[in-house]
Amino acid sequence: MESLGFFAILFSAVFTNNILLTNYLGMCSFLGCSRELKTSFGLGMAVIFVMAATSVLNWLVYTYVLVPLDLDYLRFIVFIVVIAAFTQLVEMIIERVSEALYLSLGLFLPLIAVNCAILGASLFMVIRQYTFWQTFGYGLGAGVGWGLAILAMAGIRQRLAQRSRVPAGLEGPGIALIIAGTMALAFMGFNGMVSLN
Amino acid sequence: MNAAKNWKLFKENLGSQNPVFVQVLGICSTLAVTNVVKNTVVMCLGLIFVTALSNLLVSLLRGVIPARVRMMAEVLIIACLVIIVDIYLKAFNPDISRQLGPYVGLIITNCIVMGHAEAVALTQPPATAFVDGLAAGIGYSYVLLAIACVRELLGTGGIWGFNVLGGAWVNWAIMVMAPGGFFVLAVFIWIVKGCWLKPARKEKA
């Protein structure tokens, strides 16, 4: 029984099992910050970076520290501390290194630390018992998938704001959820595109 | 006087400041399990437990938490409470724990828990904070339970595993899958905002 390869997991995480459209994770910032393409792009990039990096970091901590010491039950605390520390560190580094990068990316970092998708990716990694490369593929893919979803959402919402009249009750989160539901339906069409054998 | 304030806070959390309808917060962790009512009940109970107790604990410690590590301390307290819920489920309800998967752990990043800890627990006395946490959890729960009832009923023809709609019912497969959750929540928000909150706004204007 062979295991899923890096590219297979990457593709699946972006399309067929999109962490936002299939697993409903990362909704708060998704609904709140997806009105403009520019902010969405910055947020998406930040999420991709943080998700890939923290998935791998958490895998390392889990495999080499928690499991050997039989401290698996502490993983919630450890993971969230790793994520918080990582985002804090990256924010500090970016602030010193590049003003431009900080303005476009760095501002989102504190917001991302409590994004459920980031913690979710690490928790899924544990449950599915991924290896190192599978974890990296999944973290990267889930981030790209989330970024793709938020970009599409921002594009659609911008268009909608220009051209359509949304019923009063649906303004804001209501229409965003309907758009998300339709996108989820559309993404389901990717099922079966990749043959994993 | 305190009791009156607490009661007002309680009602607000259920209605005009409802975390799901009005603020659209914290749906991440539970929307995924709303395709089965039983799992939703367990998740909501877990969330009420965590929110109420984290508010209580943060409020009790509000005098001693140093400002710089405020968020870390809150996250630590919340994470511990969630681990307690997770261990409890694994020990006493293993089937449900298996079905819920990673979503119990995601209560930690649920914006409602953190949001109320920051906004209310740090400034209010313990009793008020506890009531607020409890109410926020309950306000969140009844919305999600309503969604779960619709999804499970239309998607499988029954509720809590009991067949309600009879054998002739053709299951709406979409309700069990991801898009169903989005659509049902959107419709609920529409109904609530359209019928309930809007007339109130009209009266004020």
Added chain:
Amino acid sequence: MSSRRQESLRTVGFMTALSLVSITSVSALHLATVQRVNRNADLYLQRAVMEVSGVALPADAAAVSQWFAASVEAEPAAAPTRFRIRDAATRETVALAFKCRGRGLWGTITAVVGMAPDGRTFRELRILEQNETPGLGARIGEPWFMRQTAGKRGPLKLVPEGTRSAQPNEIDAVTGATISSAAVRDMLNRLPEEAPFKEATP
């Protein structure tokens, strides 16, 4: 100067104290329940074996464990793990069961599949663990899917959901979950080669 150091010390001291208290309480709870959690995991497997062997399931955990200890011979060294279920009184083999694994879309699918003593006819199967897409691949855990293997013989073929074919080698797939359904099919088809049946031991 001194007050800043005091401030930092207070911060560090507080965080350390909080961490110690939280980790201690969580660890205490964990130690108190770890036995129970492991027992639950064992019980899960035992229940599945009981169900696929066609034996009526008693309500309480102790009865299941007792039955398992009395009637089931496990060969964990074999791959996949083989269980031989004997009638408690006559010691005759009434069923076989295998704990097998397949590669699903998202991760390993672990299942227990029952087999008649002839070693060819399947009985029901029970999915123990799967991480498939909710609403799609995860439907392999639905009762109709798990029960349909009863009476079928390998090598199995997949047909569209709802066909409920009378052919002994056809099972319904889950619509929209080709990979997950195929994973189960392949897992079952691999059994005769991975677990050669030698009825030598009576």
